[in-house]
Amino acid sequence: MTQLVHAGELAPLPAGRPTVTPIYTSTTFIHASASAADEAFAGGTEAVYSRYGNPTVSQVEAAMTVVEAGVASVMFASGMAALHAAILAAGTPRGENNPKITGILYSRDLYGATISLIEQFFSSLGVPVVATDFCDLAAVDEALKGFRPNVVFAEQLSNPLLRVVDVAELAKRAHAIGARLVVDNTLASPLLEQPLRLGADFSVHSTTKFLGGHGDVTGGAVVARTTMGGDVVRRYSRLLGAVLGPFEANQVARGIKTLGLRVERQCENAGKIATYLAEHPKVAKIYYPGHTSHSQHEFAERVFGGRFGAMVSFELKNGTRERAFQVMDSFKLILPGTSLGDIYTLVTSPIVSSHRDLPPEVRHARGIPDGLLRLSVGIEDVGDLVADLGQALTRLD
DSSP states (O other): OEEEEBTTBOOOOOTTOOOOEEEEOOSBOOOSSHHHHHHHHHHTOSTTBTTTOOHHHHHHHHHHHHHTTOSEEEEESSHHHHHHHHHHHHTSGGGOSSOOOOOEEEESSOOHHHHHIIIIIIHHTTOOEEEEOTTOHHHHHHHHHHHOOSEEEEESBOTTTOOBOOHHHHHHHHHHTTOEEEEEOTTTHHHHOOGGGGTOSEEEEETTTTTTOSSOOOOEEEEESSHHHHHHHHHHHHHHOOOOOHHHHHHHHHHHHTHHHHHHHHHHHHHHHHHHHHTOTTEEEEEOTTSTTSTTHHHHHHHHTTOOOSEEEEEETTOOHHHHHHHHHHOSSSEEOSOOSOSSOEEEOGGGTTTTTSOHHHHHHTTOOTTEEEEEOOSSOHHHHHHHHHHHHHTOO
16 A cells, blocks of 8 residues: 655554555655754755655665665666666775766676767866777787776676676776676676676666566665765766656565566576577577577676576577568557667667667677667566467568
8 A cells, every 4th residue: 555645754664554645745844843854964864855755765775775686776767867876986995075987898798778978078178088808808808908997887798689698707907906796697696696796896777678678667766785976876866866766666566576586487488498499490599698509608608607698699590680670660569769678578679779879880889789679578468479470580581
């Protein structure tokens, strides 16, 4: 049961009613007196103003801290806002007041908007940025030696090619030169991996995806490995203002409750779909770490312990933009959608969605051809999903 409250006051419950989860809808908390307001501000309490904190949001932050095995969490209005704050916090030495980012070393295999954030936004501020193959630790060592960044950024499971990085080794190498490691754990979800246990300094999520789980909320989260890291992220949250609203926080809280059930089913479905697509005559290649054709399959087994995520990407034979569109338009059950992690299976073309802003030559150099499609596998009956894939692929010339 949910009780709506206003002005920061929780109405009393009638006797005998079950405990409810309060949704504090107010943006301004009303205090008993001026001195009480003064004490609230002085103590840094959340009962001041929703940009500083909100009880409903704090509940979700506490849950995120637990599921990611961290020390502190801060919620944001979107995953990109969370990434921005995490990079700033990673580049803020010893908890000082301002970021001093001497350089960002990042994986070449990232979500397109993240690449733009690093290469266009941070680079335009004069921050040196360098990309390398994070699946090649020798290449990472070489880049660290010559570049000496203080921020290292990776995706645990990359979008859309589903490459797997060794977080423990990346953390060891980053810390050896005084850098901090930020890991985007969105595609893996906490069910597959908890990067902070492996030494990462910040784990970031778009809670729009698996944590929300139902395609009806936008949000982000940064979970810190240390108290100081959490304090820095909180400070940037209050200054930048991209805070999560209480209604959105309640939706994320609802999603976290079923995270395990949903992702287990999605992983199971994805594995069966990957096997089907790998054997289909009109599919040139699949990308799924749970399939033996994946170049990192054995490593993924050690990292994820038997679950390989709910994402499956595949290239069409004679793949072109037009053929990819034809397949997408032929689906009857699978839905075209740019997001992922929903209970419904979604399909997207990275060249027109996640990696649209990258020039074609850059996309192709990073292994993202025009005929690539990405499936975010849902919880539907897997037989129905395979049948839908089959009829859509059959329509190709």
